Amino acid sequence: MSALIELKGVKKVYVMGKNEVHALRGVDLAIEPSEYLAIMGPSGSGKSTMLNILGLLDLPSAGAYLFSGTDVTLFNDAQLAVMRNRKVGFVFQTFNLLPRTSALGNVELPLVYAGVGRKERKDRAIHALELVGLADRMNHKPNELSGGQRQRVAIARALVTQPDIVLADEPTGNLDSKTGDDIMRLLDDLSGKGNTIILVTHESFIAEHANRTVHILDGLIASDTYNKRV
Amino acid sequence: MYLIVESIRAAFTSLRGRLLRTSLTMLSIAVGVATIIAIVSIMAGLDEMVKREFSRMGTRVLYISRNQWGKAFYRRAPQIGSREIEALQRVDLAEYIVPTRETWASLSRGVKNASGLQIVGTNQDYHLVREIPLESGRFFTAYENERGRNVCVLGSEVYKNLFEVGEEAINEYVEIEKVPFRVVGVVEKQGNFMTSMAGLASDNKVFIPILASDRMFGRWWGLEVLVSAYSDDLIEETEDECRMMLRAARGIKPGQEDNFGINKQDYLLNQFRKTTRILWAILVGIAGLSLLVGGVGIMNIMLISVTERTREIGVRKAIGAKRSYILMQFLIEALLVCWLGGLFGALMGIAFAGIIALFTPLVFVVSGLSAILGFAFTSATGVFFGLYPAIKAATKPPVEALRFG
Ligand SMILES: Nc1ncnc2c1ncn2[C@@H]1O[C@H](COP(=O)(O)OP(=O)(O)O)[C@@H](O)[C@H]1O
Numbered sequence: 001m002s003a004l005i006e007l008k009g010v011k012k013v014y015v016m017g018k019n020e021v022h023a024l025r026g027v028d029l030a031i032e033p034s035e036y037l038a039i040m041g042p043s044g045s046g047k048s049t050m051l052n053i054l055g056l057l058d059l060p061s062a063g064a065y066l067f068s069g070t071d072v073t074l075f076n077d078a079q080l081a082v083m084r085n086r087k088v089g090f091v092f093q094t095f096n097l098l099p100r101t102s103a104l105g106n107v108e109l110p111l112v113y114a115g116v117g118r119k120e121r122k123d124r125a126i127h128a129l130e131l132v133g134l135a136d137r138m139n140h141k142p143n144e145l146s147g148g149q150r151q152r153v154a155i156a157r158a159l160v161t162q163p164d165i166v167l168a169d170e171p172t173g174n175l176d177s178k179t180g181d182d183i184m185r186l187l188d189d190l191s192g193k194g195n196t197i198i199l200v201t202h203e204s205f206i207a208e209h210a211n212r213t214v215h216i217l218d219g220l221i222a223s224d225t226y227n228k229r230v
Numbered sequence: 231m232y233l234i235v236e237s238i239r240a241a242f243t244s245l246r247g248r249l250l251r252t253s254l255t256m257l258s259i260a261v262g263v264a265t266i267i268a269i270v271s272i273m274a275g276l277d278e279m280v281k282r283e284f285s286r287m288g289t290r291v292l293y294i295s296r297n298q299w300g301k302a303f304y305r306r307a308p309q310i311g312s313r314e315i316e317a318l319q320r321v322d323l324a325e326y327i328v329p330t331r332e333t334w335a336s337l338s339r340g341v342k343n344a345s346g347l348q349i350v351g352t353n354q355d356y357h358l359v360r361e362i363p364l365e366s367g368r369f370f371t372a373y374e375n376e377r378g379r380n381v382c383v384l385g386s387e388v389y390k391n392l393f394e395v396g397e398e399a400i401n402e403y404v405e406i407e408k409v410p411f412r413v414v415g416v417v418e419k420q421g422n423f424m425t426s427m428a429g430l431a432s433d434n435k436v437f438i439p440i441l442a443s444d445r446m447f448g449r450w451w452g453l454e455v456l457v458s459a460y461s462d463d464l465i466e467e468t469e470d471e472c473r474m475m476l477r478a479a480r481g482i483k484p485g486q487e488d489n490f491g492i493n494k495q496d497y498l499l500n501q502f503r504k505t506t507r508i509l510w511a512i513l514v515g516i517a518g519l520s521l522l523v524g525g526v527g528i529m530n531i532m533l534i535s536v537t538e539r540t541r542e543i544g545v546r547k548a549i550g551a552k553r554s555y556i557l558m559q560f561l562i563e564a565l566l567v568c569w570l571g572g573l574f575g576a577l578m579g580i581a582f583a584g585i586i587a588l589f590t591p592l593v594f595v596v597s598g599l600s601a602i603l604g605f606a607f608t609s610a611t612g613v614f615f616g617l618y619p620a621i622k623a624a625t626k627p628p629v630e631a632l633r634f635g
């Protein structure tokens with residue numbers, strides 16, 4: 001069994017007063033290292049919920065989540081923080097950069113929490129920014145950057161700790177198609193370098209970039225197919 | 231340790247990023263602290279001023295008169311006279327025994343005159359007991375006193391009314407009710423507005439030998455006798471001995487109450503404190519109110535700021551910040567704001583109290599307690615309201631914090 005991460009019977013129930021929303025109703029999914037996976041499905045089907053659980057931003061209501069064979073649903077807050085810091089890189093649809101901090105500062109932040117010293121931190125952050133082609137903008141604040149550039153900074157931030165998996169929730173959702181293409185090419189590139197990437201989208205032309213597509217409908221996996229790389 | 235340094239750096243960045251809000255928070259903290267310090271300083275300054283003024287009456291001096299201050303007159307109490315003086319002279323613990331008899335009269339010198347002055351007939355030891363410093367000349371001597379010589383010592387206001395600025399007064403003559411008296415000394419300016427009003431300061435008084443005073447004005451009024459103890463500690467015992475001697479001299483039986491009064495300056499001080507208690511209550515109320523207002527201000531700004539930053543907390547957690555780190559960061563930020571604001575406020579309050587003291591007779595007193603109190607309260611407010619929402623945000627799963635804004 002060489003699965004990097006594995007969901008086993010994962011359920012997620014949101015309780016809102018008397019209403020219960022069953023966002024995930026029993027999901028089993030195994031992902032191997034270096035896979036490039038797209039999670040597809042209509043709006044409200046549970047894609048983000050699943051990705052948030054994979055990214056340890058939220059915990060399942062039931063079921064197990066094995067990360068390198070260890071069930072992380074049993075972890076406490078501090079252990080989860082370490083996992084999020086070292087093992088996972090998360091890219092959001094809305095970028096989620098710290099507004100008053102420079103691009104470099106934003107990319108350095110995960111390394112601050114990892115306890116990396118200042119010099120090494122800066123070197124690694126600059127390297128990550130070079131990787132996304134933004135080394136020349138590293139002292140700009142987010143509001144001085146375009147949407148595409150902001151998402152590049154966010155990707156650099158996700159990559160800087162060299163995580164086991166990179167998760168992206170509709171990373172092109174807030175970008176025009178041209179910029180979106182650039183971002184997708186960057187992700188393809190990262191995948192080519194051996195990164196494990198999991199991508200959420202509701203657009204099939206985006207999903208086509210991945211080599212495996214999981215379809216979700218009403219909180220259940222409807223199909224799981226391997227694409228032919230173009 | 232490493233993370234603390236990073237937190238402090240992050241706090242500065244973050245505070246600089248929201249300069250307006252930070253300044254507002256600091257200002258409310260500063261105002262709270264400054265108000266407390268200023269009010270308490272002013273209150274303490276007033277109290278200290280009055281205490282000092284009253285203590286000029288002598289903290290080891292007994293004022294023996296026909297009545298106990300603040301009490302109803304004793305019925306048919308005899309005047310204090312030579313019989314009582316004799317009795318008091320047998321008090322071992324007494325350092326000085328100084329009889330005084332006061333009247334009101336006018337003084338003149340050439341065309342200048344001053345009326346409504348208090349003429350104090352007393353002996354050569356009066357200035358020692360009341361610790362009255364002389365501006366020039368000397369107090370009258372025992373010899374002059376025994377002979378009832380027409381010599382006088384002028385209060386500073388009296389001198390000002392009868393002489394030109396800087397004019398030599400010693401050995402000049404002034405007339406008290408048309409009788410010439412030779413000036414032998416001038417008293418330093420003593421009182422301020424308040425004590426002059428209360429007639430406690432010597433500025434409007436003229437001191438002459440008691441025999442001279444009796445010769446001119448008679449003995450219509452009884453004496454008030456000043457008895458000084460050798461030290462503050464001995465004042466109670468001295469009082470007891472005086473009481474014993476006076477009761478014996480007057481033949482008061484055991485169980486019968488005194489028909490004389492033995493008074494001390496602390497009675498006046500306590501009286502003053504009693505009458506100003508309402509003022510204190512009002513000022514304390516104002517101080518409390520200002521803290522409350524400051525506290526609400528801090529609370530609001532902190533709540534807004536942290537709620538607004540729930541998303542930031544979510545982002546930080548998403549990329550690996552532990553709960554403890556988030557809390558530390560917010561704690562450091564809150565403390566930084568509180569301390570800077572508090573420091574600024576303390577300086578403001580002290581400066582304000584200083585300025586008040588400069589332009590009024592109030593004594594400049596900085597109360598460390600008030601500084602600590604104001605500081606502690608505002609810091610606690612800042613930290614609590616800064617930290618409480620941060621704790622709430624930090625304990626949420628990151629997704630929930632990220633959903634904000
Ligand atoms: N925090 C939440 N509280 C209540 N319901 C939620 C919450 N998050 C998501 N949901 C619901 O769960 C379902 C799945 O949501 P989500 O995973 O965001 O869908 P998707 O990303 O596929 O559009 C939706 O019905 C959504 O309304």
Ligand SMILES: [Mg+2]
Binds near residue numbers: 047048049
């Ligand atoms: Mg979604």
